[in-house]
């Protein structure tokens with residue numbers, strides 16, 4: 332499972348995490364550092380069982396592949412999984428991909444190579460690298476034999492879940508409540524052992540992405556945006572989520588690993604390729620990112636040259652992870668980024684910007700940058 336759950340998981344998806352009925356036979360080796368390259372018989376059985384459970388649920392709907400856009404998405408994700416799967420420590424697992432027609436930001440893998448990607452996830456990511464990050468994480472669970480290794484602990488889970496159901500039934504609650512309550516109980520217990528395995532899957536994802544030619548920085552940008560979403564949605568900060576591995580903690584762990592492995596952290600390269608450009612407007616030149624205006628200059632050759640220079644310098648700084656607090660202004664209104672000059676307003680720019688002094692233009696520009704920065708931080712794009 333990945334991390335963000337707007338409310339609670341669909342019941343059937345959770346059932347997949349319930350105790351598997353099949354155990355690994357003694358002949359099957361369970362060393363995650365030296366895993367079998369292909370699918371184990373016990374994994375195949377677990378996977379088939381899970382597929383049956385998930386897909387037979389009335390609420391599970393797959394994306395309609397008769398729609399050309401859906402078909403294209405399906406083919407794209409299939410290709411990515413193929414590439415990533417070959418780069419894992421278990422390259423012989425034949426992966427199948429299904430896209431679930433559901434707005435949740437979610438994905439999961441069943442043993443045996445069944446990958447389910449929720450449509451909501453594909454809408455939320457801001458680049459293929461980010462999607463590859465989540466897919467690599469999911470394949471990581473498989474590569475590190477998590478389904479089999481989680482078995483001992485999940486026996487305990489089923490008892491908790493059954494006890495919770497029995498208590499609800501005794502209280503005369505209706506079926507929906509029972510299902511929901513057991514779901515919560517199960518989720519809470521799951522999270523008790525989730526931290527380490529989630530982090531292990533992240534770690535595996537970094538190496539897989541690197542090997543398959545994706546930028547692991549995307550794993551971090553994705554997690555940071557999830558974290559921002561979580562903070563915007565206090566309704567998901569329930570007690571049972573308390574021990575769930577927080578996205579920021581995982582993002583830090585991934586960055587630490589990248590540093591140790593000398594993989595450069597280049598977040599701006601994986602956030603949908605947002606760049607600053609110069610817009611030629613009726614009465615001014617503006618430095619913009621998509622639809623957001625950042626700086627405005629008079630419509631003269633000088634104004635154009637300053638706008639272009641500013642866009643170039645901003646792009647250079649942006650690529651190297653320029654932060655909101657690194658933007659400043661000087662007394663004459665010069666906008667600086669990490670101490671370097673980005674642009675200085677002229678007297679005509681003051682008029683154009685509808686303020687009294689160059690310093691006020693600088694402040695306006697800095698304010699625009701701050702808004703843009705946080706918008707990208709939250710949405711992955713301006």
Ligand SMILES: [Zn+2]
Pocket residue numbers: 332333334468469472529532
């Ligand atoms: Zn996971």
